[in-house]
Amino acid sequence: MSEDALFDTNDMTSSKRYLHTPSEFARKKLIYVQETGRLKSIKPHVSSRSNLESYLFLIVMSGSGRVSFDGTDYSIKAGECAFIDCRKKYEHCSDEDSQWELKWVHMDGALLADYYAIFIEKNGKVPVFRAADVKKYSDLLDDVMAKQNGKDITSEYISHSLLTTLVTNILVETINEGNKKLNPDVLNSIRETVNARFKEEDLLERVCGEYDMDEITINRQFKEKYGIDLCDYILNRRFNCAKELLRFSVKPVKEIVAESGIMNADLFRHLFIENEGMTAEEYRKKWAQWNRGEKVLALF
DSSP: OOOEEEESSSTSSSEEEOOOOOOOOOOHSSEEEEEEEEEEEOOOOOOEOSSSOOEEEEEEEEEEHHHHHHHHEEEEEEEEEEEEESSSSEEEBBBBOOOEEEEEEEEETTTHHHHHHHHHTTTTOOOOEEEEEEEHHHHHHHHHHHHTTSOOOTTTHHHHHHHHHHHHHHHHHHHHHHHHOHHHHHHHEEEEHHHHTTSSTTTTHHHHHTTTTOOOHHHHHHHHHHHHHHHHHHHHHHHHHHHHHHHHHOOHHHHHHTTTTOHHHHHHHHHHHHSSSOOOOHHHHHOOEETTTTTEEEEO
């Protein structure tokens, strides 16, 4: 049975969604709709779930936000998609200054687990990707939603056909994108660029523009070669710079936050607690010293 509900959730979202209860035949033989709809975020809020017998596909039509899957956060913006195995814990939340609009479908059914395994392997274990044709995915989801308005003997078959087309497009696009490998010399050039300019603000966006690549692809291919995605590599270089400045200068911590390129005091604090098990001040007290002749001189 399908339901059509238009509602606000604590003034945080405006959603139109359709719920569907599949027939026994659909459960056993088809890919079927569990829930589909569109959402416009009014205020940021975290949606968190796990252990759902479901696969979620969403596309960001406008705005930007964050998707967390299996313990990893991914930034996602207009024109990008997420395909998620909801048996694992996942969250999503729009950005504070760029409220997003989504279209989505929760689905399950025959062979979908196998299709998903292919997707996640070919996409470098990452659940997000950039749509080559946003309208194609948007139109497919609109057609899926339209079929949930009423229930007749053919609606589940048509929905199955639409969802099969959706998943096929995801797989073909992911496989084709995965085959577009960057020349190793280009990846080396990107790494050297970051080594020279890691303190620059918005460096990831600048590098993507200079090399004409989207963030998802450049992060995935950089990780395949170096074992760390480009976003984390930039942050790692900034963090090492901060540690050097703490050890070998007397600059105040506030200046080091800016000079290292980290720029955010809360992030700076979090990095030291998570990676060193102590505050920046404690790190300086422990490490900021060297030998000169017989004396040990501290930097404060």
